[in-house]
Amino acid sequence: MPLIKNGAAVQDPWFAATTEADLDRSGPLLVTLELWQQHRDRLVGRVGPLGVRLASAQSPGLIAADLDRLDLVALEFPKFTDGRAYSYARLLRERHGFTGEVRAVGHVLRDQIAFMLRCGFDALDVDERAAGGWQSATTAFSAWYQPATDAQAPISARRRYAVPARASQSVIRSEPVRVADAAELAVCAATWAY
Amino acid sequence: MYRYDEFDQTFVTQRVEQFREQVARRISGELSEDEFKPLRLMNGLYLQLHAYMLRVAIPYGTLSSRQLRQLGYIARKYDRGYGHFTTRQNIQFNWPTLGDTPDILADLAAVEMHAIQTSGNCIRNTTADATAGVAADEIADSRVYCEIIRQWSTLHPEFSFLPRKFKVAVTGAPGDRAVTAAHDIGLRMVRNDIGEIGFEVLVGGGQGRTPILAVTIREFLPAEHLLSYLEAVLRVYNQLGRRDNIYKARIKILVRETGTEEFARLVEEEWVHIRDSELKLPEDEIARIHAYFAPPAYEVLDATCPELDVQRAGNRAFDAWVRSNVEAHKQPGYAIATVSLKPHGGIPGDASAEQMERVADLADRYGFGEVRVSYKQNLLLPDLRQRDLFAVWQELTSAGLATANSHKLSDIIACPGLDYCNLANARSIPIAQMISTRFADLEREQEIGNVTVNISGCINACAHHHVANIGILGVDKKGKEFYQVTLGGAADQNAAIGDIVGPAFDEDQIVGAVETVVDVYLEKRTGSDEPFIDTYRRIGIKPFKEKLYATH
Numbered sequence: 001m002p003l004i005k006n007g008a009a010v011q012d013p014w015f016a017a018t019t020e021a022d023l024d025r026s027g028p029l030l031v032t033l034e035l036w037q038q039h040r041d042r043l044v045g046r047v048g049p050l051g052v053r054l055a056s057a058q059s060p061g062l063i064a065a066d067l068d069r070l071d072l073v074a075l076e077f078p079k080f081t082d083g084r085a086y087s088y089a090r091l092l093r094e095r096h097g098f099t100g101e102v103r104a105v106g107h108v109l110r111d112q113i114a115f116m117l118r119c120g121f122d123a124l125d126v127d128e129r130a131a132g133g134w135q136s137a138t139t140a141f142s143a144w145y146q147p148a149t150d151a152q153a154p155i156s157a158r159r160r161y162a163v164p165a166r167a168s169q170s171v172i173r174s175e176p177v178r179v180a181d182a183a184e185l186a187v188c189a190a191t192w193a194y
Numbered sequence: 195m196y197r198y199d200e201f202d203q204t205f206v207t208q209r210v211e212q213f214r215e216q217v218a219r220r221i222s223g224e225l226s227e228d229e230f231k232p233l234r235l236m237n238g239l240y241l242q243l244h245a246y247m248l249r250v251a252i253p254y255g256t257l258s259s260r261q262l263r264q265l266g267y268i269a270r271k272y273d274r275g276y277g278h279f280t281t282r283q284n285i286q287f288n289w290p291t292l293g294d295t296p297d298i299l300a301d302l303a304a305v306e307m308h309a310i311q312t313s314g315n316c317i318r319n320t321t322a323d324a325t326a327g328v329a330a331d332e333i334a335d336s337r338v339y340c341e342i343i344r345q346w347s348t349l350h351p352e353f354s355f356l357p358r359k360f361k362v363a364v365t366g367a368p369g370d371r372a373v374t375a376a377h378d379i380g381l382r383m384v385r386n387d388i389g390e391i392g393f394e395v396l397v398g399g400g401q402g403r404t405p406i407l408a409v410t411i412r413e414f415l416p417a418e419h420l421l422s423y424l425e426a427v428l429r430v431y432n433q434l435g436r437r438d439n440i441y442k443a444r445i446k447i448l449v450r451e452t453g454t455e456e457f458a459r460l461v462e463e464e465w466v467h468i469r470d471s472e473l474k475l476p477e478d479e480i481a482r483i484h485a486y487f488a489p490p491a492y493e494v495l496d497a498t499c500p501e502l503d504v505q506r507a508g509n510r511a512f513d514a515w516v517r518s519n520v521e522a523h524k525q526p527g528y529a530i531a532t533v534s535l536k537p538h539g540g541i542p543g544d545a546s547a548e549q550m551e552r553v554a555d556l557a558d559r560y561g562f563g564e565v566r567v568s569y570k571q572n573l574l575l576p577d578l579r580q581r582d583l584f585a586v587w588q589e590l591t592s593a594g595l596a597t598a599n600s601h602k603l604s605d606i607i608a609c610p611g612l613d614y615c616n617l618a619n620a621r622s623i624p625i626a627q628m629i630s631t632r633f634a635d636l637e638r639e640q641e642i643g644n645v646t647v648n649i650s651g652c653i654n655a656c657a658h659h660h661v662a663n664i665g666i667l668g669v670d671k672k673g674k675e676f677y678q679v680t681l682g683g684a685a686d687q688n689a690a691i692g693d694i695v696g697p698a699f700d701e702d703q704i705v706g707a708v709e710t711v712v713d714v715y716l717e718k719r720t721g722s723d724e725p726f727i728d729t730y731r732r733i734g735i736k737p738f739k740e741k742l743y744a745t746h
Binding site for chain 2: 059080081082083084086087088090095109111112114115116118119136140141142143144145146147148154155156157158159160
């Protein structure tokens, strides 16, 4: 599975520990919440970057007090329809002020990338076919309606501060709709409707 | 009404292009059906029994005549010449091909419409009072807030994969015509002691196999905090809602299992963090949206219309139509008329392309070019001069759209049922047709008075049978269709869940059973001024039960 970070495929330097024996390894180490909770003192004393992987039922509130010791939080999508991690990512960034890597792992599909980026994920463990999706995820829409974690000004703010929308590249393809004649327009009185 | 600006138009256009590309990936085989499914659902495209079905959003049930004409065009070009208006104020096309859907979405975008989030486990199209902005009893115009919710919820990055679908309803009047109590979130506009507009917030209503009425978690939410509060509710639900069992995944189960007070506490706790965030609605933003819904250029007219009185006195059929299908308007001399999509023996909610065009023309000629869609699956002409009612009625009559049965027994809500839907256990439409044929005598309907009859073809309750005065639920028993009857439900401000009357009836018995229920009511009511629901509340289920099962 390629790791995509900031739009580019990168070598994943992290080792995912699943057993106690793995904890002796050097280098960046990603542990499950269970390993973190059982071996917290040992892990804190260790040299090298640390990360915790949370399953979809595990809220980041469980590690909130330890976030300043962590360089990575991996949030798991057991299947793409389980959307809890979107809230978790936002809470990590917006509530807990976590500035390390927030990585999406598990069933991460191309068409969810845009939502993930908006919620504060900055690294995605995706399948081969989805690897090209970063581009479309960041360009399919020139602006979004609601504020989220990303730095993009939402449409509400753009309206307020008069930031122009990027001109649409696509052509609306439609049969012409019937245009009301002058008499009808008079009936449709001023400003109202069409 | 609301008009897209450059941002809205760019957004829907880009959405069309995105879906066009996704469809191409599906057709090329790059996407499996499993992977494609959530993408098409987010654009309202279902795979039904016989074909794809496209559900198009009609935000808060408001259409311009131009949009309605375009729906007629789509029905003719891509479908079989008709569309089906639903209880959620949407329209469904039953026969599009997969390859055509991007073009249909492009045709919708050309008239400022879309199908975004009409399906999937996300925030759906907001339900509204179809008479918002014109109803005589209104506190404030709920369309303003429905549009604000529409924009905020559109492709919300955090709430696109919720445990289950999520529906919000808003009413701006004490008379609840948006069924707020049966929605995941119900918003009732109220004024506080110092006259400010806000919302009473209800959560956890829903139908399906576990019907529950929503409970109030906040008596007064100032309007400026609407979005932050919604976001807090959704964030709690997204994290804690059950994902292990589809039947327990709606927010109603979470609220019930958590307890109302504790749930409200969780929401408030979350809300404290975000109430003063960017989500807070500045007064000028509310005013900006409000300006789109400014009243049209009404003429100054007398509240009474002598001409209308003369016309009514001279034509009994017209008089009956006015009595059942015309409602009070806040502007003197104007009226709201229901365009019935419930001809006796017809398919509830279906409209042909020609009918859509006729209604659009009437809206242009007589009513400022606007049409509404009600959750009762009818259309409304919201701005008619009282003196034009007769002319409008004549034209509606010639188009088969003037059945004088609004709020009457044959104004039946029915889901598509087993004729179209792959979730259904039983047929709904033919049952609705049989019942409305049996009660086709208008004088008899007027005599029976106001009563709601809703028919769902399965436990998902798309036709809201739980909150009908007479609810009918289709069930499958060993391959045979049976119909369970509930009585006493109500969808208005006094919402109630109906009581199951007893063992289900088969297809041959169900119409007779409805007739028996009506007979018991007619016999027991104190007079013609006591509607069905009042009689039921007074006498209870027992007399109905006795009569129903004595005769079978």
